[in-house]
Amino acid sequence: xxxxxxxxxxxxxxxxxxxxxxxxxxxxxxxxxxxxxxxxxxxxxxxxxxxxxxxxxxxxxxxxxxxxxxxxxxxxxxxxxxxxxxxxxxxxxxxxxxxxxxxxxxxxxxxxxxxxxxxxxxxxxxxxxxxxxxxxxxxxxxxxxxxxxxxxxxxxxxxxxxxxxxxxxxxxxxxxxxxxxxxxxxxxxxxxxxxxxxxxxxxxxxxxxxxxxxxxxxxxxxxxxxxxxxxxxxxxxxxxxxxxxxxxxxxxxxxxxxxxxxxxxxxxxxxxxxxxxxxxxxxxxxxxxxxxxxxxxxxxxxxxxxxxxxxxxxxxxxxxxxxxxxxxxxxxxxxxxxxxxxxxxxxxxxxxxxxxxxxxxxxxxxxxxxxxxxxxxxxxxxxxxxxxxxxxxxxxxxxxxxxxxxxxxxxxxxxxxxxxxxxxxxxxxxxxxxxxxxxxxxxxxxxxxxxxxxxxxxxxxxxx
Numbered sequence: 001x002x003x004x005x006x007x008x009x010x011x012x013x014x015x016x017x018x019x020x021x022x023x024x025x026x027x028x029x030x031x032x033x034x035x036x037x038x039x040x041x042x043x044x045x046x047x048x049x050x051x052x053x054x055x056x057x058x059x060x061x062x063x064x065x066x067x068x069x070x071x072x073x074x075x076x077x078x079x080x081x082x083x084x085x086x087x088x089x090x091x092x093x094x095x096x097x098x099x100x101x102x103x104x105x106x107x108x109x110x111x112x113x114x115x116x117x118x119x120x121x122x123x124x125x126x127x128x129x130x131x132x133x134x135x136x137x138x139x140x141x142x143x144x145x146x147x148x149x150x151x152x153x154x155x156x157x158x159x160x161x162x163x164x165x166x167x168x169x170x171x172x173x174x175x176x177x178x179x180x181x182x183x184x185x186x187x188x189x190x191x192x193x194x195x196x197x198x199x200x201x202x203x204x205x206x207x208x209x210x211x212x213x214x215x216x217x218x219x220x221x222x223x224x225x226x227x228x229x230x231x232x233x234x235x236x237x238x239x240x241x242x243x244x245x246x247x248x249x250x251x252x253x254x255x256x257x258x259x260x261x262x263x264x265x266x267x268x269x270x271x272x273x274x275x276x277x278x279x280x281x282x283x284x285x286x287x288x289x290x291x292x293x294x295x296x297x298x299x300x301x302x303x304x305x306x307x308x309x310x311x312x313x314x315x316x317x318x319x320x321x322x323x324x325x326x327x328x329x330x331x332x333x334x335x336x337x338x339x340x341x342x343x344x345x346x347x348x349x350x351x352x353x354x355x356x357x358x359x360x361x362x363x364x365x366x367x368x369x370x371x372x373x374x375x376x377x378x379x380x381x382x383x384x385x386x387x388x389x390x391x392x393x394x395x396x397x398x399x400x401x402x403x404x405x406x407x408x409x410x411x412x413x414x415x416x417x418x419x420x421x422x423x424x425x426x427x428x429x430x431x432x433x434x435x436x437x438x439x440x441x442x443x444x445x446x447x448x449x450x451x452x453x454x455x456x457x458x459x460x461x462x463x464x
Contacts, residue, residue: 001056001356003221004297006229006252007153011358014251016220021059024050025211025249027224027232028110030067031091032076034274035098037287037302038225038258038265044291045255045359046223047104048403052355055402063214064107065207066092068114069200074189084190085114098275101284102291103407111210113201117192120201120209123243124181124194132242136172138184138197144177147238153252154230161230179235181205204235208248212240222249226256256299265302273302285408286311292361292403313369317406320372320379322460324393327379334385340378344395347371351399361403368399415461419450423461426452 002011016022026046029039043064053060067073068088077084096106113120124140127133133142144150151158161177180202185191191198201209211219217240224233233252240248257264260271279287289310294300347367354363375392378384400406426441445452445461453460 001053002358003251003253004358005250006254007249009155012251016058017218017250020057021061022053023061023215023220024063025207025215025219025222026062026064026107027207027228028064028066028107029091029095030070030072031088031095032070032072033091034094034276036265036272036274037278040098040102040275040287041258041291041296041300042223042225042255043099043104044102044288044404045296046253047102048292048296048361049221049223049253049359050105051402051404052359056352061109061215062105062107063109063111063211065210066095066110066112067203067206068092068112069190070203078188088112088114094276098279098284101279102275102288103285103404109214111214113206113210116206116210116213117201119213120205121182121192121194123209123212123239124201124205126243127181127239130242132239133181134174135196136174138199139172139180140182140196141173141178142181142235142239142242143174144179144238145175147242149241150177150238151234153234153237156230179204179231181239204232205239207232208236208240208243211248212244217244217246217248219249221251221253223253223255226254229254253296255296256294258300258302260302262301278307282307282311283408285314285405288404289314292405293365295358295360295362297358298362314405316369316372317400318409318462320375321393321396321406321409322462323379324375324389324396326460327384328386328389328393330382331384331386331389334387336385336388336391340384340388341391343374344371344391347374348395348399351402355402364399364403368396368403371396371399415450419445419448419461422448423452423459427459 001014003014004010005012014022024046026042029035050060050062066088069084073084073087077087080087124133127142128135128140131143132146133140151161158177181204182194182196183199183202184196185198185200189200191200211222222233237248259265260273263269263271265271265273275287286307290300290302290306293310293313300306347370350370351364351367354360354367357363371392375396378389378392397406422441422445426438426445429435429437429441442452449463451462
């Protein structure tokens with residue numbers, strides 16, 4: 001498998017530190033509100049990465065943090081008259097509701113900043129002792145000038161970075177580019193005792209401390225949104241590598257932005273959407289499909305037309321799978337033919353080739369839909385044996401499962417007996433050529449929230 005490494009700006013063969021095992025650190029959310037659709041993209045994209053690596057036989061350790069103390073959390077707590085911990089715990093729970101709705105697996109470890117204070121203070125002490133950080137008025141800042149490779153991830157010239165940093169000049173810093181690894185406590189804020197007085201961590205240092213503690217000095221793959229390249233990941237590299245003398249991560253993966261109707265998503269533009277509100281209208285699986293139908297590094301232009309297209313594509317997948325189930329019931333016994341087995345093998349190879357090329361889910365989905373076309377043809381052929389159809393269904397489940405799709409198949413509600421009785425009456429009416437009654441019964445079924453479809457394999461009933 002090759003991965004596009006943001007650090008080197010090229011695709012590189014994946015060679016984990018420990019053969020057969022991949023350690024992944026993903027930057028998690030700052031928990032002060034519901035996640036928006038931009039937040040949903042990395043958690044879906046890198047959930048697929050995790051699933052695919054497991055599918056290919058790797059043992060994966062996946063760590064994703066929760067930033068549960070931060071300026072935004074404190075501001076929200078003050079606005080609502082509650083503690084910062086109440087805000088963070090509330091939105092960690094809301095995050096999990098959305099993540100599970102998107103079929104995102106829980107990380108193996110979800111460390112929290114508030115539960116990691118000792119290891120954060122320890123790495124800050126190391127930086128101070130090595131001369132990479134200094135205390136000033138209760139704050140502790142990282143000396144960027146001392147880390148010679150600063151800017152190697154973002155590839156931004158130091159002079160340009162300094163020009164931007166001077167916009168927010170701080171008289172307590174030695175250099176405009178220096179950044180806080182520890183912040184002195186302000187009145188009314190949560191704080192922890194430290195060698196530099198009461199305070200709390202800077203944003204960047206938390207990930208350096210938690211990744212080192214839970215994975216080690218060097219991570220196989222560090223991933224996150226493109227917006228984190230600078231300053232967050234750039235600063236992580238500087239402080240981690242200064243503290244340990246080791247490379248922080250061998251591969252850096254960053255997903256592309258989500259725009260809304262070709263504009264950057266922004267509350268000020270009124271085009272800001274939470275994952276929850278989009279899911280309430282379209283369903284979580286449509287949102288997940290939208291995230292995985294494009295290559296993870298490509299931008300996604302969020303719009304109603306795209307959501308409608310994703311919904312229609314998902315329906316094609318569900319229809320294919322339901323048709324397969326119906327066809328198997330009436331299929332003859334027999335053995336799968338070599339030609340059919342060859343078709344399935346080629347589709348699987350096509351999928352793996354796509355995914356091995358920098359997790360190309362777009363081409364992976366193309367392979368799945370070509371398999372759908374094959375399966376629909378086989379389902380319509382009354383001579384195809386049940387073994388062949390079952391093998392096709394198994395491959396379909398295997399490949400869609402890697403992308404985390406089709407997870408509502410096993411959650412579908414049992415069709416109420418009343419609906420089944422109406423469907424039976426409609427079938428009898430059609431048999432008696434009483435089409436007016438058949439139409440009336442179909443409309444009644446529709447009014448009760450169900451769709452009835454006639455296929456070559458029989459009658460299908462599903463919830464709207």
